[in-house]
Amino acid sequence: MSERNDQTGAGTAGDHSGRRATGGGGDVTRRNGSDGVAGQGGDANRRQVLYWRLLARLFDPDEQPRLESASVAIVDDLGLPAALLDPTVSADTVVQRFPELADEFRGLMVTSAGDESSAPPAEVAAVERVGSTEVRRAALVSKLLLNVFATGSGNVTATQLARWQADAGWFEQALGMEPGELRGRPAASELGGVLAGLEGDLVGRMRLREVLADPALARQLTPSMSLIEQLLRDKANLSGVALANAKALIRRFVDEVAEVLRTQVEKTSVGALDRSVPPKRVFRNLDLDRTIWKNLTNWSPEDQRLYVDRLYYRHTARRTTPARLIVVVDQSGSMVDAMVNCTILASIFAGLPKVDVHLVAYDTRALDLTPWVHDPFEVLLRTRLGGGTDGTAALNLVRPKVAEPKNTVIVWISDYYESNPQGVFDGLEAAHRSGVRVIPVGSVSSGGQQSVNPWFRQRFKDLGTPVISGHIRKLVFELKSFLS
Known part of the structure; x- marks a missing residue:
């Protein structure tokens, strides 16, 4: 992600009025007035040029002169800003300078090509005047795809990360979603995992400690799961201003996720x-x-x-016997997404009447975090990512907490790659046989890949307690059904 001035018309996006250019898709000639409406074959050729240019830039950052000049002529003929072709100009900047494009970007990839019924009348008239809707759509789609998926290499600044996150937000809006919705649930779809992976790569290429030490740069950061993962891993090496800025980012992220999860838990009835x-x-x-x-x-x-x-x-x-919810989190570092979400979820359920929530984190040792269960921010600061995994240490803390098995649920969050797999499974099986509701939750990485030990997966399935993987909503549903 190279840094260049965000100027409309920078690089290849200069003034090419009146230029006749030849691209890989055939001759593209600028025409004015009513002649700007090309025939069906011409529209297909112009779309092909734009998409070939997109593919070329995705796989090779160097410009292909013929494709670039042909694309400039097409965009100019459509009456669109030349900044659409400059990957160093963000979608936010384009929308700020040309507000009329905001509505075109939203739902862009939901509306079928050629469907002009969804566009405002003024925009439809403009499209009829200067060119085909399909070609116009191709130009806008190419802008979003290039800005989101061509992330380059080398070090990344806070400004570049913030710009990419804003562009990804416009991409999500083009898919008919809210900004951050797709990246917020990477396990729900392959595309969500790809976006989360790209964001994680950008965060990994940042000089994060230097950014956090500068309050002005730190304010440019937008909290994301990838960023929170890096902060949790590096928090022991931060101090002073950098640590304060890291805590502020974690707090913002926790509050945002909590607001979403709290809505999902609303109207949970406690007691049948x-x-x-x-x-x-x-x-x-x-x-x-x-x-x-x-x-x-x-x-x-x-x-x-x-x-x-x-x-x-x-x-x-309603029955008034308190339900006991015991959340056990593997903090070995391979399941940050599940740990963050379920820690926040535990705090929300802890706020419900007649629900007694306990929280245990473990790697090779176990830590009882119940005193801080109402504050997920404090819990996350006390977690230590990395190290081995020995769930038997957590079982030793959990067993004394099971007072009434039939009124207890154990949520065990892990990838289940244990140093003593048989011992951990035997302990959870014994709890299940005693009447405890055991809910195994699989690990989900920030890239969206599910990673669960197949040995455990099969045995949990045979036990009648299959591993929950994917979106946190599945766990919310399971807990609500237990409490109702």
Whole structure:
């Protein structure tokens, strides 16, 4: 990601008005007025030139003069800004200078090519005047793809990372999503994993400690899972201003994720209806539909009235036995995404009434983090990524916490590559046989690749407790079903 001035028309995007250029897709001639609308074959050739130019720049940062000049002529003919062809100009900059393009970028890759019905009338008129919608769409799509997927090599600055994240946000909007939505769930799709991997590579190429030491540069950073992973790994080497800026970024990320997860947990009912307790005979509990249905035989055709022999009421009493949720997190460093999400999720459930939440982290040793379970920020600062994995140490802390097995759930988050696999499985199997609800959660890396020991995966499946992998929503659903 080379640094050049963000000037419209920089590099190849200069003034090429009146130029006739020949590209790999055939002759491309600038035309004005009504002649700007090319025939079907001409549109296909122009799209081909733009996409060949995109592929060439993705695989080789050096410009191909004929493709560049042909693409400039096409963009100019469409009445689009030349900055669309300059990869050093961000999509944000293009939109700031040409606000009318913002609506075209949003949903760009959702609307089928040639569908002009979704564009505002003024834009449709403009398209009819200067060229085909398909060619225009190709030019805009090429801009987003080039800016997002051509990340170059070498060191990356905070400004470059922030610019890439903004471009990725526009790319996600082009797919009909919110900015950050696709990168926020890398395991949900292959494309999400690719974007998260690119972001992780950029973060890895940053001189992060130097950036954090400069408050102005640190403010340019946008929290992401890849960045949080790097901060957690390097926090022991930070101090002073750099450590304070790192903590601020972690806090921002935790708060943003917590807001999303809290919405998913909303309206979780704690405790099933207790039908052994008679319903309260008050008007607000009256089950009107059931009352009418049960008394239909008392309908009097002569009086045109329904005579009610008995009123029916809804049960509202719930069992009040507290549910105990024990979250066990493998902090060996191979499952940062799951650790961050589930640590935050534990704090949210800890805020619900009648839910007693405990939190244990382990590598070769185990640490009881229950005193800080309400504050995931503090929990993350106390985790130590890296090292070996011995889940038997965590089992020794968990066993005394299981007071009422049938009212306890153990969420075990790991990739299950254990130094003593049989011992860990035997311990979890014993808990399951005793009546504890065991929910194994697989590791998900920041790149979106699921990494779960197949030996454990098969044995959990045989036990009737398959490993949950993928989006955190699956775990939220499992926990809500246990608590309801």
